[in-house]
Amino acid sequence: MHARLKGLIVDIFKDANLPEIEPQLREIPxxxxxxxxxxxxxxxxxxxxxxxxxxxxxxxxxxLADLIxxxxxxxxxxxxxxxxxxxxxxxxxxxxxxxxxxxxxxGDGTDWARMESHxxxxxxxxxxxxxxxxxxxxxxxxAVTGASLVRCYRYAGRDTIAANYYGDIGSHVxxxxxxxxxxxxxxxDAPDGVAERGKWLGEIYADAQKxxxxxxxxxNQVWEILKPLNKILYNAYGSDEATFGLYTLPFNVRGIAxxxxxxxxxxxxxDVIKIVDWMASQAKELRRRAGDIRIEPFGDLDWVNxxxxxxxxxxxxxxxxxxxxxxxxxxxxxxxxxxxxxxPKLLDLYNETRQWSFDDFKRIYNExxxxxxxxxxxxxxxxxxxxxxxxLEKQGIVVDSMGAAIVEIDNQLxxxxxxxxxxxxxxxxxxxxxxxxxxxxxxxxxxxxxxxxYGIDESIYVVGNEQKFYFQQLFQVLRLMxxxxxxxxxxxxxxxxxxxxxxxxxxxxxxxxxxxxxxxLRDRALSVVKEKNPGLDDEIKVKIxxxxxxxxxxxxxxxxxxxxVIRFDFDEVLDxxxxxxxxxxxxxxxxxxxxxKAESEGIETPNDIxxxxxxxxLLPVEIELVKILNKxxxxxxxxxxxxxxxxxxxxxxxLAVKFSDFYHQCPVLTSEETVRRDRLLLxxxxxxxxxxSLGLLGIATPDVM
RNA sequence: GCGCCAGUAGCUCAGGGGAUAGAGCAACGGCCUUCUAAGCCGUGGGUCGCAGGUUCGAGACCUGCCUGGCGCGCCA
Numbered sequence: 001m002h003a004r005l006k007g008l009i010v011d012i013f014k015d016a017n018l019p020e021i022e023p024q025l026r027e028i029p030x031x032x033x034x035x036x037x038x039x040x041x042x043x044x045x046x047x048x049x050x051x052x053x054x055x056x057x058x059x060x061x062x063x064l065a066d067l068i069x070x071x072x073x074x075x076x077x078x079x080x081x082x083x084x085x086x087x088x089x090x091x092x093x094x095x096x097x098x099x100x101x102x103x104x105x106x107g108d109g110t111d112w113a114r115m116e117s118h119x120x121x122x123x124x125x126x127x128x129x130x131x132x133x134x135x136x137x138x139x140x141x142x143a144v145t146g147a148s149l150v151r152c153y154r155y156a157g158r159d160t161i162a163a164n165y166y167g168d169i170g171s172h173v174x175x176x177x178x179x180x181x182x183x184x185x186x187x188x189d190a191p192d193g194v195a196e197r198g199k200w201l202g203e204i205y206a207d208a209q210k211x212x213x214x215x216x217x218x219x220n221q222v223w224e225i226l227k228p229l230n231k232i233l234y235n236a237y238g239s240d241e242a243t244f245g246l247y248t249l250p251f252n253v254r255g256i257a258x259x260x261x262x263x264x265x266x267x268x269x270x271d272v273i274k275i276v277d278w279m280a281s282q283a284k285e286l287r288r289r290a291g292d293i294r295i296e297p298f299g300d301l302d303w304v305n306x307x308x309x310x311x312x313x314x315x316x317x318x319x320x321x322x323x324x325x326x327x328x329x330x331x332x333x334x335x336x337x338x339x340x341x342x343x344p345k346l347l348d349l350y351n352e353t354r355q356w357s358f359d360d361f362k363r364i365y366n367e368x369x370x371x372x373x374x375x376x377x378x379x380x381x382x383x384x385x386x387x388x389x390x391x392l393e394k395q396g397i398v399v400d401s402m403g404a405a406i407v408e409i410d411n412q413l414x415x416x417x418x419x420x421x422x423x424x425x426x427x428x429x430x431x432x433x434x435x436x437x438x439x440x441x442x443x444x445x446x447x448x449x450x451x452x453x454y455g456i457d458e459s460i461y462v463v464g465n466e467q468k469f470y471f472q473q474l475f476q477v478l479r480l481m482x483x484x485x486x487x488x489x490x491x492x493x494x495x496x497x498x499x500x501x502x503x504x505x506x507x508x509x510x511x512x513x514x515x516x517x518x519x520x521l522r523d524r525a526l527s528v529v530k531e532k533n534p535g536l537d538d539e540i541k542v543k544i545x546x547x548x549x550x551x552x553x554x555x556x557x558x559x560x561x562x563x564x565v566i567r568f569d570f571d572e573v574l575d576x577x578x579x580x581x582x583x584x585x586x587x588x589x590x591x592x593x594x595x596x597k598a599e600s601e602g603i604e605t606p607n608d609i610x611x612x613x614x615x616x617x618l619l620p621v622e623i624e625l626v627k628i629l630n631k632x633x634x635x636x637x638x639x640x641x642x643x644x645x646x647x648x649x650x651x652x653x654x655l656a657v658k659f660s661d662f663y664h665q666c667p668v669l670t671s672e673e674t675v676r677r678d679r680l681l682l683x684x685x686x687x688x689x690x691x692x693s694l695g696l697l698g699i700a701t702p703d704v705m
Numbered sequence: 706g707c708g709c710c711a712g713u714a715g716c717u718c719a720g721g722g723g724a725u726a727g728a729g730c731a732a733c734g735g736c737c738u739u740c741u742a743a744g745c746c747g748u749g750g751g752u753c754g755c756a757g758g759u760u761c762g763a764g765a766c767c768u769g770c771c772u773g774g775c776g777c778g779c780c781a
Contacts (some may be wrong), residue, residue, distance in 0.1 A: 043761080086761090428778080495775085657728085660745070
């Protein structure tokens with residue numbers, strides 16, 4: 001209809017010698033009216049008569065509208081055509097439109113809007129949880145966003161591979177393993193049960209992090225003392241360092257007195273302990289000989305402060321757990337080294353606990369209805385990542401920088417593609433100074449795998465907003481590597497889920513766990529079901545509450561734009577009224593209820609459209625309902641185009657609102673027979689569209705609520 | 706300092722250059738002998754962050770600024 005009207009208008013323009021501007025058609029925005037409006041007549045008027053005054057222009061646009069309306073009216077295709085306020089409104093014949101639409105919906109059910117396959121193969125990578133860490137509500141946002149996008153892509157006819165990429169190696173794993181080895185040898189006190197073990201591991205990581213944060217704080221404390229102390233020492237000793245025994249120090253500790261910025265730079269905690277010891281002794285020595293040395297006080301750092309500093313430092317050093325606390329990071333490094341040489345005992349611990357994480361993730365995915373076709377692991381691409389780095393070095397794309405392998409991206413873009421030098425993509429480090437791999441090299445290996453082994457043309461990464469810059473870098477490096485697909489790599493970034501107290505952080509122990517949220521939701525849902533529908537079997541009640549709880553969670557995570565921060569409010573998520581999944585599910589349940597009752601009363605519920613259907617004046621609510629039923633496909637197309645699943649939450653909600661409106665205004669079963677037949681058809685179509693749109697979001701529609 | 710994202714009703718958010726800027730929550734007032742009241746109807750509530758600009762027309766587009774979040778070399 002859209003295309004036909006457009007063609008018609010183009011012809012009219014031509015006949016009237018109007019400029020060749022594409023006519024813009026939009027839906028007539030009035031309630032209870034169905035049709036299309038030509039909306040850019042002003043533009044056409046302006047182009048065709050550029051010199052008109054404002055008022056004249058309006059008048060002219062009005063004349064054009066009259067002219068065009070007259071011609072369209074003469075075709076007889078529309079029920080009514082009117083020119084008003086510079087628009088040409090073309091009203092459809094709603095009966096015919098409705099028959100056609102409902103015929104399609106009832107004919108194909110939830111597949112009615114499914115699109116023909118087109119476009120290349122796309123991989124959507126999402127979820128990417130780290131093993132040995134807790135699965136929190138932020139992970140849920142990622143998972144349900146990715147999963148619903150996959151469903152929409154497929155529905156829209158795209159060959160889509162859903163991929164996960166587990167963070168099963170890296171410093172977080174070493175930290176957890178360190179803590180496990182130290183405080184839970186042989187995993188003796190680990191609980192049984194998939195969920196329990198997952199939770200336990202998450203707590204282990206949090207505890208490890210707490211201890212390491214404590215160490216870090218201690219280090220900072222020491223640093224805050226050392227910094228001014230260093231300055232005092234340097235000022236006192238100047239360049240005459242030999243006199244004071246600098247050379248008795250280990251080589252790597254030398255020179256600290258010269259540059260405070262580098263005091264801790266690149267040093268292990270072992271070094272730090274040595275530095276502290278040395279500084280303390282030197283300060284003491286200096287204090288002893290203070291009478292002999294001329295001190296030039298600077299800033300607020302005078303001798304009084306130096307004495308205080310020294311006192312504080314010695315106080316810290318004399319704490320019984322001082323060494324132990326500063327040693328923790330060294331122990332974690334030791335774990336990393338044992339990992340490198342493949343210590344079998346450590347590997348056993350790793351494999352066992354990693355599996356616990358995998359099992360628990362699988363359990364959660366199962367609950368939230370998320371599936372993957374391929375599951376990558378960081379551990380599997382690590383080696384290949386290092387090889388790629390070596391290869392790139394041979395090609396001159398990667399260069400050495402203080403032992404690390406880096407890509408100077410802006411340089412390379414200039415060199416290889418002659419692009420003007422800019423300071424945009426900066427530097428990406430692929431391999432650490434110590435030769436160990438980094439996320440960058442692993443992602444390159446993974447991308448290569450995706451392009452070459454899976455033959456994809458398009459690659460989508462569903463990853464948090466904070467990694468935006470990194471992905472820009474990554475895609476540029478893929479370009480430098482000569483992958484033509486680099487242009488069709490897309491970072492679908494989403495904002496974080498924040499708590500009233502700030503960022504969710506498993507490091508700081510400020511987390512809202514998935515399990516805690518969903519169990520709260522289930523409890524609440526169950527009590528509401530019991531209250532609203534006490535007559536149901538207990539088993540059914542539980543089933544419904546499951547569906548409602550999960551719907552509320554998923555909808556809560558999807559209902560706002562991905563680039564908007566979600567401030568997680570428990571009360572809001574628990575609220576099943578208004579703009580929520582339960583509201584929409586309820587509309588679906590009511591629709592089903594009507595159909596059920598019709599059947600039990602022996603009323604025929606038609607599956608096919610007859611020419612006699614909808615042969616009456618439709619009520620505005622009915623027309624509104626038909627209009628929104630028609631809009632499902634365009635919403636799915638938009639989701640895919642913009643990669644924003646939340647459009648579909650808007651659609652599902654709007655549909656439910658319209659249906660509620662209809663429900664209250666239009667009795668179905670008690671209506672006169674032909675009207676009843678029409679409305680039963682409408683109700684069926686509504687139920688199908690609710691199921692389809694919620695289904696694409698990963699939300700089920702219960703028959704009863 | 707530079708970059709990305711956000712700023713719309715008290716709060717949380719929709720708004721595809723087009724007709725009178727809309728929902729939910731919260732507040733207040735109504736509607737269950739009629740297909741499920743997890744619903745419906747009504748009332749109040751807006752300098753669309755600020756200032757310019759483009760346009761017949763700007764909440765939307767452009768420029769500058771303000772506020773908040775995130776990022777900018779060996780975490781992912």
